[in-house]
Amino acid sequence: MPRPKDAFEGIYPCEFYTPEELLDPEQMYTIDEIARLLQGLDPDADVDEGTEAVLVDWAVPWVMTNADDLVIGEPPTEDDPGYYGLRTDE
Template sequence: MPRSKAAFDDLRPFEFREPPEVLEADQMYTVYEIARLLQGVDPDEDLDAETEAILLDWAVPWMLDHAEQFCFAEPDRDDEPGFYGLRDDR
């Protein structure tokens, strides 16, 4: 159900940061780590599955929107996630 804007103490602009503002140029990250970093959460923090899913819901579209800025590396094993980092040739 919609709520009145007056019901909120803090209304902020809806802005996403650019990948270089979130990721280190010389590092590769899993999508789970990127999702945490986007929200200011330590990449190694243990999260429950529901919270992890919510963070991924934000991260995946952000990554797709900035796909031209990313490179990809295959995971070490088939049951692990791949790695993403900033492209050097931007």
């Protein structure tokens, strides 16, 4: 159900990092690690399963929206996640 804006204590701009602001150009990251970075956490920060699920819900659309600026690395094994990194001209 929609809520009026004045029902909230505060509303803020919906701004996300650009890939260049978020990712180290020399590193590759899993979706879970990108999710943490988008929240200002270390990529290896310990978060509970429920929180991680919410963070990933934000990260997946961010990756899709910024796909032109990213590269994908082949997972090391079938059971490992994919890795994403910043597209560079190299």
